[in-house]
Amino acid sequence: MTHKVKNVEIITLSNEWALLNRINFDFQFKNKEWRTVSREVYNRSDAACVLLYNSEKRTVILTAQFRMPAYLNTKNEGTSIEVCAGLIDGNEKPLECVLRETEEEVGYRLPTAIKIMEVYMSPGAITEKMHLFVAEYTPEMKINSGGGLEGENEEIAVLEMPFTEALQLLKDNSIRDAKTVILLQYVQLQNLI
Numbered sequence: 001m002t003h004k005v006k007n008v009e010i011i012t013l014s015n016e017w018a019l020l021n022r023i024n025f026d027f028q029f030k031n032k033e034w035r036t037v038s039r040e041v042y043n044r045s046d047a048a049c050v051l052l053y054n055s056e057k058r059t060v061i062l063t064a065q066f067r068m069p070a071y072l073n074t075k076n077e078g079t080s081i082e083v084c085a086g087l088i089d090g091n092e093k094p095l096e097c098v099l100r101e102t103e104e105e106v107g108y109r110l111p112t113a114i115k116i117m118e119v120y121m122s123p124g125a126i127t128e129k130m131h132l133f134v135a136e137y138t139p140e141m142k143i144n145s146g147g148g149l150e151g152e153n154e155e156i157a158v159l160e161m162p163f164t165e166a167l168q169l170l171k172d173n174s175i176r177d178a179k180t181v182i183l184l185q186y187v188q189l190q191n192l193i
C-alpha cells in the first residue's frame with residue numbers, strides 16, 4: 001500500500017543530544033480527501049544489536065544497565081536486561097557497529113555476526129531502525145571485562161548465563177526490552193543452542 005504525502009514542513013522543537021521535530025504534512029485519506037496532519041518525531045541514528053550465544057556451553061551473554069525512560073515509566077524497572085546494542089556512529093556499517101559495541105560493552109572480539117532482520121523500535125515516534133544480529137562466541141574471544149565507556153557515563157553489567165535461565169527471565173517478564181525478546185525467541189525457534 002502506498003500513501004500520498006505532500007507539503008512536508010519540519011519545525012525543530014529541540015536539537016540537543018538528539019533531534020525532536022514537529023512535522024506538519026498533507027496526507028491523503030482513503031476517501032481521497034487531503035488533510036493537514038501534525039506529528040512529533042524523535043530522530044536518532046539507526047542502531048544495531050547482537051545476541052551472543054555459545055552452542056557448546058549452551059550459554060548467552062546479556063547486559064544489565066540503568067535506563068531512565070524505563071525508570072520513569074515504572075520505578076523498579078529501571079534496570080534493563082538487554083542484548084549488547086548501540087547507536088551506529090557516522091558512516092559505520094551495522095555489522096561494524098555490532099563488533100565495536102561487543103568489545104566496549106561485553107569485552108569480546110568477534111570475527112563476525114549474522115544479520116537476522118531490521119525492525120523499527122517505535123515507528124509512531126522514533127525514526128531509529130534497529131539491525132538485529134546473532135553471533136557465536138567462545139571464551140578465547142574475550143579481550144577485556146567490558147562494562148561500557150566510562151567517559152559516556154555507562155555502567156554495564158555483563159551477564160553470562162545458561163540459555164535456560166534467559167528463557168526463564170523471558171517467561172517471568174524480567175526481560176522487557178523488545179529487541180532482546182525477539183533475539184532470544186529467534187535463537188530458540190531456530191534451535192541455534
Ligand SMILES: Nc1nc2c(ncn2[C@@H]2O[C@H](COP(=O)(O)OP(=O)(O)O[C@H]3O[C@H](CO)[C@@H](O)[C@H](O)[C@@H]3O)[C@@H](O)[C@H]2O)c(=O)[nH]1
Binds near residue numbers: 018087152
Ligand atoms: N550526553 C548524553 N548522552 C546520552 C543521552 N542519551 C543517551 N546518552 C548516552 O549515549 C550513549 C549511547 O550508547 P549506545 O550503546 O550507543 O546506545 P544505547 O543507549 O545502548 O542504545 C540502544 O539500546 C537502547 C535501549 O534498549 C535503545 O533504546 C536504543 O534504541 C539502542 O538500541 C550512552 O553512553 C548513553 O548514556 C543524552 O541525552 N545525553
Ligand SMILES: [Mg+2]
Binds near residue numbers: 087
Ligand atoms: Mg548500548
